[in-house]
Amino acid sequence: MAVLIVEPHDGYATWLANALSGLTDRVIRAADPDEAMAAVAAEGREVLAAIFGPSLGDRDALALAGALQQGTPDVSVLLIRRQESGELIRQALKVGIKDILSSASDENAVRTAAAKAIEIARVLRGRLGGGAPTSDPGEGRSPGRVVTVFSSKGGCGKTFLSTNLAVALSRSGAEVALVDLDLHFGDVAIMLHLFPSHTIYDAAQSPGLDALTLKSFLTRHDSGIWTLVAPTEPTVADTINPGTIGSILKLLRSAFDYVVIDTPPAFSEPVLGAFDESDWLVMLATLDVPSIKNLKLTLQTMELLHFPKNRIRVVVNRADSKVGLRLPDVEKLLSSSVDATIPSSRSVPLSVNKGSPIMLEEPKGPVAESIRRIAALVVESQPAGRTKKQRRSLFARS
Ligand SMILES: Nc1ncnc2c1ncn2[C@@H]1O[C@H](COP(=O)(O)OP(=O)(O)OP(=O)(O)O)[C@@H](O)[C@H]1O
Ligand SMILES: [Mg+2]
Structure with missing residues (x-):
C-alpha cells in the first residue's frame, strides 16, 4: 500500500515523507495535480491516502480532491493549509476531504491524521468491494x-x-x-x-x-x-x-x-x-x-x-x-x-x-x-x- 504526497515544494515533501515513515510501505511523490492523477492511474488500488501539501494552491487542491472523489472515492484525502477558513472547510467537505491540518502542525499531528485517513481508506476498501450491505431490519432477524x-x-x-x-x-x-x-x-x-x-x-x-x-x-x-x-x-x-x-x-x-x-x-x-x-x-x-x-x-x-x-x-x-x-x-x-x-x-x-x-x-x-x-x-x-x-x-x- 502507498500514500501519495502532492506538494510542489521539495523540502516540505521530504519532511512529509519522513513524518509518514513506518505508516505505509511506500510514499509516492507528485509535484502537481497532473502528476498526481497519473500516479493514481498507474498505481491502481495501491494508493490508500493522499496528502496535499501547503504549496499546492487551494483551487488546485479542491479540484484534485474532486477528481479523486469521482474516480477513486476510497482514497482518503488529507489537506495541509497555511490558512483555513469556514468557506474552505465547506468546500473541502463537499469534495470528500477527510481532514484539514495547519501547516504549523508537527510531525506527530500529521502522523495521527494520516493514520486515521489510512484507517478509513482500509475500512472502505474492505467494505466497498465484496462486503455485504447491511441487511434490512426485520429480515431474518431475532427481535431485539x-x-x-x-x-x-x-x-x-x-x-x-x-x-x-x-x-x-x-x-x-x-x-x-x-x-x-x-x-x-x-x-x-x-x-x-x-x-x-x-x-x-x-x-x-x-x-x-x-x-x-x-x-x-x-x-x-x-x-x-x-x-x-x-x-x-x-x-x-x-x-x-x-x-x-x-x-x-x-x-x-x-x-x-x-x-x-x-x-x-x-x-x-x-x-x-x-x-x-x-x-x-x-x-x-x-x-x-x-x-x-x-x-x-x-x-x-x-x-x-x-x-x-x-x-x-x-x-x-x-x-x-x-x-x-x-x-x-x-x-x-x-x-x-x-x-x-x-x-x-x-x-x-x-x-x-x-x-x-x-x-x-x-x-x-x-x-x-x-x-x-x-x-x-x-x-x-x-x-x-x-x-x-x-x-x-x-x-x-x-
Ligand atoms: N448535555 C450535557 N451538559 C453538560 N455536560 C455534558 C453534557 N453531555 C456531556 N457532558 C459532559 O461531557 C463529558 C464527556 O461525556 P462522555 O464521557 O459521555 O463523552 P464521550 O463521547 O463518551 O467521550 P469519549 O469519546 O472519551 O468516550 C462528561 O463528563 C459529561 O459530564
Ligand atoms: Mg465514552
Whole structure:
C-alpha cells in the first residue's frame, strides 16, 4: 500500500515523507495535480491516502480532491493549509476531504491524521468491494433492536447518552442490554458505578458462547438494565478478537428488547461489527466546527459503507451552548436534519460524577426529557409484527 504526497515544494515533501515513515510501505511523490492523477492511474488500488501539501494552491487542491472523489472515492484525502477558513472547510467537505491540518502542525499531528485517513481508506476498501450491505431490519432477524451511539470525535457525550438511553428504554418495561465497545478506555462501569466481576473479555474468550453463558458475564444495574462492560486493563482489549463481537451482539439481541452500544471515537473493527448489527445509529455531535466537520465526514463514510440513511438519527448534544454555531447552520453544513437535541446542564456532570444516570437523578428535568424523546425515535420506528411474547426471555426482571 502507498500514500501519495502532492506538494510542489521539495523540502516540505521530504519532511512529509519522513513524518509518514513506518505508516505505509511506500510514499509516492507528485509535484502537481497532473502528476498526481497519473500516479493514481498507474498505481491502481495501491494508493490508500493522499496528502496535499501547503504549496499546492487551494483551487488546485479542491479540484484534485474532486477528481479523486469521482474516480477513486476510497482514497482518503488529507489537506495541509497555511490558512483555513469556514468557506474552505465547506468546500473541502463537499469534495470528500477527510481532514484539514495547519501547516504549523508537527510531525506527530500529521502522523495521527494520516493514520486515521489510512484507517478509513482500509475500512472502505474492505467494505466497498465484496462486503455485504447491511441487511434490512426485520429480515431474518431475532427481535431485539440494536442501537449504536457513535461519534468519530471524542468527548461529545456518547457514554453519557448511551447509559441514559438504555435506562430510558428500560423505563417502559423493556429488557435492555448496554454494551461498552470502547474496549480500551470504556467508562460505562464508572458512569453507572458498577463493580463488574466479568467483562466483554470473558465473553470473547468463551468458546461456543451461548446466551446463558453470556448472561453470567453481564452486570445488572439498579435501574434494571444489564451491562456488558469493557475490560479493566487496556492491554487486555488488544487480545479480543473483533470477530467475536458480532456473535456476542447477535446473542444479546436474541435475548433483549434493546441492545444499546457505547463506542470509542474511532472506526475500529468492533465498531464496524456493531454497525453491521445495528438497526439504529445515533450520531452525536456538539455545537463546534470540528465536531460538526467530523459528523459530516462520518455521515459520508456511512453512505460509502451503504448504511441506510433512514436508520441514522442525528443528535446534537449541549445544543443550547452560546458558542456561535446555531442549529440551522449545522443542518446546512451537514445537508441533513438534526433529529434531536440535548441541552447543556450542570446536572449532567453532577450525575456522571455521582455514577448515577440522570434519568434516575432528575427524571423530570429537561435533559431527561430530551433523552426520552431520543428513546421515542428508536421505539416508534419499531417494525410491525414483532411482539415481546414471541421471545423467550432469559433475563427475568427481578
Ligand atoms: N448535555 C450535557 N451538559 C453538560 N455536560 C455534558 C453534557 N453531555 C456531556 N457532558 C459532559 O461531557 C463529558 C464527556 O461525556 P462522555 O464521557 O459521555 O463523552 P464521550 O463521547 O463518551 O467521550 P469519549 O469519546 O472519551 O468516550 C462528561 O463528563 C459529561 O459530564
Ligand atoms: Mg465514552
